[in-house]
Amino acid sequence: MIEEITSTQNAKVKKWQHLTTKKGHQKFHQYLVEGWHIVSDALAAEQPVVQIIATGEQLDAHQRELPENIETFEITPEIAKKLSDTVTPQGIFAVMDILASETIDPETATGAWLLLDRIQDPGNIGTMVRTADAAGFRGVVFGNGTSSRYTPKVVRAMQGSQFHIDLTHGNLEDWVKALEARQIPVYGSALNDQAEDYSTVTPQADFGLILGNEGQGMSERLMTQTTTNLYIPIKGQAESLNVAVAAGILMFKLNQKLA
Amino acid sequence: MIEEITSTQNAKVKKWQHLTTKKGHQKFHQYLVEGWHIVSDALAAEQPVVQIIATGEQLDAHQRELPENIETFEITPEIAKKLSDTVTPQGIFAVMDILASETIDPETATGAWLLLDRIQDPGNIGTMVRTADAAGFRGVVFGNGTSSRYTPKVVRAMQGSQFHIDLTHGNLEDWVKALEARQIPVYGSALNDQAEDYSTVTPQADFGLILGNEGQGMSERLMTQTTTNLYIPIKGQAESLNVAVAAGILMFKLNQKLA
Structure with a gap:
């Protein structure tokens, strides 16, 4: 009926x-x-x-x-x-x-994880989830201050990838601590060349990668807690990259050991 | 006054x-x-x-x-x-x-060029121009069927990069012919693994890179005219990448010889 x-x-x-x-x-x-x-x-x-x-x-x-x-x-x-x-x-x-159990424990998580620090734009968030899926990541952690993953624009931009990989909400400081306690590196992303050139990093199978707010980048505090911070060298006169593009470049550099 | x-x-x-x-x-x-x-x-x-x-x-x-x-x-x-x-x-x-003289001759163009084949979404177009700037590309060619570069959403997403690099309208088949006639390779982008894995390409200073329509990819005809077609291996279950993300990954792989 x-x-x-x-x-x-x-x-x-x-x-x-x-x-x-x-x-x-x-x-x-x-x-x-x-x-x-x-x-x-x-x-x-x-x-x-x-x-x-x-x-x-x-x-x-x-x-x-x-x-x-x-x-x-x-x-x-x-x-x-x-x-x-x-x-x-x-x-x-x-x-x-929306299932209450959609929480993942950082103390046992393995594989590659994308961590979103206060990302605002729904299109960026959705595209990053879709790219994480394509790059072979295990999941995406929505840190405090990152926009909801249930609004129409985010849902549309994810293009179904929300059903392929794990999405969870979490405190990013807890995630960084829990991963590093198990010798799993967490890469921050920086907007300037004080950090390490991303192309020199040797990929491995388990790691975290943090991308930060569109205007301000990652929080300073979080940046001091990461294992290493990476940057993408800018060659032209553009001031920065769109965060979803930067995430794509980093994920597809770091994903070489992923299945 | x-x-x-x-x-x-x-x-x-x-x-x-x-x-x-x-x-x-x-x-x-x-x-x-x-x-x-x-x-x-x-x-x-x-x-x-x-x-x-x-x-x-x-x-x-x-x-x-x-x-x-x-x-x-x-x-x-x-x-x-x-x-x-x-x-x-x-x-x-x-x-x-809008200056009438904003046309660039493919028979003399050097450096790296991003060629847009029927890209529709204003945000994608603007982001691709911004990324081309950041990657050290010389310019972007708007092929027939690609959306206008003067609408508000495109202008905003370019974030000023339209004033840093050359933007031109052109027939992409003419561009491919003119570049290849001078032994400058033109890379197409394919959505499947019939093409060459992008990570195996050795970058050089002069080349063209074509990205195609969001839904359909590059035109079949154009794909037969390129020097090589590249693809980005997908590891998860996502069907494809957002075109601006794919463009970013390819441009930042191919830009290693650019200043």
Whole structure:
């Protein structure tokens, strides 16, 4: 049974809209994802999809792939527009549970980890998660002050990589201490040549890499706690690199020992 | 003499708004840039700044640095909001001439060149120009089908790098032919491992590097004309990299012989 919803004033529609905001995430412990690419990735990765919401057109298009045991709603294109973060919505959404257990213990974590120190821009955060996935990283730690990972722009930019690698929230100082206590190096990233040229680093299989705020870079305090700080030599007149590009260059230099 | 404008309906305000659109660029051969960072970069690089537009607050803040020989207008915060592409406008803008002579001859071009094949997203384009600058590239060629370089989002993401390196529009097939005719290699970028692993390439001082459309990659035809096509091995489950991140990884691998 697929329930049809035709009014943009329907209470469910209002709740779903709420699930695109931080307040909604806190209140309901759920968030909304948009687009078939992400919905199908979530289903394939057996993520906690609790509802599927789609226009008739989308339901027809994905009839065979949509599971029968998940509550499904048919909506109008107008409602899709209300729920969408894009100009031309595809017309398919899923409500996902935010699991309380999504915390990873830095005292046992292995592999390569990207640590985000107060990164603000949703596009940057999403792109960094997608790149960490492509680089073979184990996961991404969202440090305090980094934007939420459940807002529509972040979710879209991650392109499904949030279901491929581990994402966790954590105190970055705790992470640095816990990794270093096990002789796992943590690389900071610096904006100037007081640090070590990134191209001279010998990669290994377990490490942490910290990227910092778009304007200010990493916190000074954190920078004193890392094993080494790396910088990417700038050759032209640009003052800096976009943080997601810098993260990509560093991750694909450091990932040589990763599977 | 600074002319004060207080009405959002003023004809000049309407023209300036028009200069944030492609139609306006074609009609007036001018475009609008926003923010002190870019305005000051344009002035420092002796770019064709024809008017400066700022709130009283911004005029006070930059009084000493603003040249007296450029027509200047004082606007209200409401007008700044009308002209701005951002949620919280800084309140300073410049009108720039689009010069007809901004074409570079591929038959004499030297150094490293980034060639954009039908790149669509303004943020990606701007970030790629900024990264090309940081990587020591000579310039960026906007191939047919690549978005305009004068729209607000592109201008903002370039962060002034448009005044540091050469930007030109061109036919990419002509560029490939002209560079290869002088034994300058042109690297394509492929999305799969049919191509050569980028990390095995030996960099040199003169070359071209092509990045392609976000969804489809480079055109098949162009790919057959390049010297070699490169790919970046993906280790996780991500299907691909963001094109600006991929461009950053490739440029910072290939830039080792650049000054």
